[in-house]
Amino acid sequence: MQVNSSGEPQKGGVDSHADAVALAQHLAAACRHLKLVGLMTIGNADYTAGPDNFAYLVESRRLVAEAVGVAPETLELSMGMSGDYKAAIEHGSTNVRIGSTIFGARG
Numbered sequence: 603m604q605v606n607s608s609g610e611p612q613k614g615g616v617d618s619h620a621d622a623v624a625l626a627q628h629l630a631a632a633c634r635h636l637k638l639v640g641l642m643t644i645g646n647a648d649y650t651a652g653p654d655n656f657a658y659l660v661e662s663r664r665l666v667a668e669a670v671g672v673a674p675e676t677l678e679l680s681m682g683m684s685g686d687y688k689a690a691i692e693h694g695s696t697n698v699r700i701g702s703t704i705f706g707a708r709g
Contacts, residue, residue: 603666607643607658607681615643619665626666640678640696641666645686656681656693 604615605622616622622641629638643659659681667674680697682690687698702708 603638603641605641605643605659605662607655607662608645613644619662622662622666623669626670630670638666638670638677640680642680642697645681645683653689653693656690656695660694 603622603625606613606615606617609617616625626638629636641659641663643655645655659679663677663679664674667677678696679694680699681693681695682688682698684700684703687695687700690698
């Protein structure tokens with residue numbers, strides 16, 4: 603589930619903790635063939651997202667896990683890209699996207 607932790611209008615995902623919880627509850631109740639495996643966010647393009655965005659996703663995970671009756675650590679956290687992956691890992695990221703570090707900037 604994508605969470606718009608930065609509040610940027612061009613980003614997708616649910617816009618609040620309440621929306622994340624509501625979507626997770628809907629998935630658990632009505633979409634039995636889908637399994638929520640984690641939450642993700644995309645920081646600001648200039649890597650100024652900072653720890654607030656990562657902390658927001660961590661709190662979203664805690665609230666979602668509580669709402670659907672699972673341990674928070676069973677839900678992955680996908681946050682952090684080439685420019686901010688270290689801070690994301692410090693905040694508990696289990697998946698980082700470092701494509702531009704490996705393949706270079708997109709053309």
